[in-house]
Amino acid sequence: MLIERLKEQVNFTSHEKEIARYILEHMDIVPGMSSKDLANASFTSKATVVRLCQKLGLSGYQEFKLKLVEEINQKNRLSQMLEGEPITDRSSYTDIIHALPILYDKAVTNTRLALDKNTMNRINGVLQRAECIDIYGTGISYILAQSAVFKFATLGMECSAYESINGHYLAARRNKKTIAFLISFTGANRTVIQMAKYLREATNNYVVGLMGPYNQMIRRWCHEIVEIPNRDSLLSLDVITSFSAVTYVLDIFFSLLLTKRYEEHAKSSLEMLAHTDLLLDKIKEDTDKVSLPSDKKI
Numbered sequence: 001m002l003i004e005r006l007k008e009q010v011n012f013t014s015h016e017k018e019i020a021r022y023i024l025e026h027m028d029i030v031p032g033m034s035s036k037d038l039a040n041a042s043f044t045s046k047a048t049v050v051r052l053c054q055k056l057g058l059s060g061y062q063e064f065k066l067k068l069v070e071e072i073n074q075k076n077r078l079s080q081m082l083e084g085e086p087i088t089d090r091s092s093y094t095d096i097i098h099a100l101p102i103l104y105d106k107a108v109t110n111t112r113l114a115l116d117k118n119t120m121n122r123i124n125g126v127l128q129r130a131e132c133i134d135i136y137g138t139g140i141s142y143i144l145a146q147s148a149v150f151k152f153a154t155l156g157m158e159c160s161a162y163e164s165i166n167g168h169y170l171a172a173r174r175n176k177k178t179i180a181f182l183i184s185f186t187g188a189n190r191t192v193i194q195m196a197k198y199l200r201e202a203t204n205n206y207v208v209g210l211m212g213p214y215n216q217m218i219r220r221w222c223h224e225i226v227e228i229p230n231r232d233s234l235l236s237l238d239v240i241t242s243f244s245a246v247t248y249v250l251d252i253f254f255s256l257l258l259t260k261r262y263e264e265h266a267k268s269s270l271e272m273l274a275h276t277d278l279l280l281d282k283i284k285e286d287t288d289k290v291s292l293p294s295d296k297k298i
Helices: 002-008 012-025 035-040 048-056 062-083 092-114 117-129 138-152 165-170 190-202 237-258 262-273
Strands: 130-136 158-162 179-183 206-210 222-226
Touching: 002 012, 002 062, 002 117, 012 035, 012 190, 012 222, 035 092, 048 062, 048 130, 048 158, 130 138, 138 158, 138 179, 158 206, 165 190, 179 190, 190 206, 206 237, 237 262
Parallel strands: 130 158, 130 179, 179 206, 206 222
Antiparallel strands: none
């Protein structure tokens, strides 16, 4: 970029550096200056100004001004877009550890306010009768799906995470009552849309989309849609908020399932505690003791 090259000043002469320094310090007025004005202001010559423009790969001073104005406008637009970001290039460790909980809280609060109680109750009704839970995602949403699978599995549910469609598996399990959750932070992921279409047309799965705001196309393939508020962010902070929001929704369904299986889950927890030593690979105290050698007389 032009401004970056003016900062780097690679192979610039001392006079060209003076011009570059003046431009960077007065970018608000340089576009209105002539080459002669810029030369006088930087105590150089008009010819040096033109040579600098050519060294930058431009035909002359007029093209230089057009490129400079374009970059200034882009920089201003970027600054405006970043104004609302909680993390900037000036954020310290203290700033970040305070900003992230606020980001999480906003993600969960906005999602809670957007939830439709009737939709959630309908999904819960199917979930309580389901024999299997399948969760689909791609990229980071697949990692989220794996995390959710681990939680549901602790309740004794048959649960799996997938990044693609396994047609043979789905055909073999066609008669099992299955609820399929599909995750897309945008709602417009093409792979997820194709998965939803297959599940709706080729299986008896109850298809639930946990989708960002651009979900118009995928709606036709889902029995229900839970919309996830998605903040547009240039710094990828939307990944943090979307991840937190989808985790919150899946945790709601996990908790609803837990309430119906509470006694059963409590019994299995007690059974697990009875074998804690095996799970944690503990060594019994008597084998853990180190016997010291007895003193030997010489």
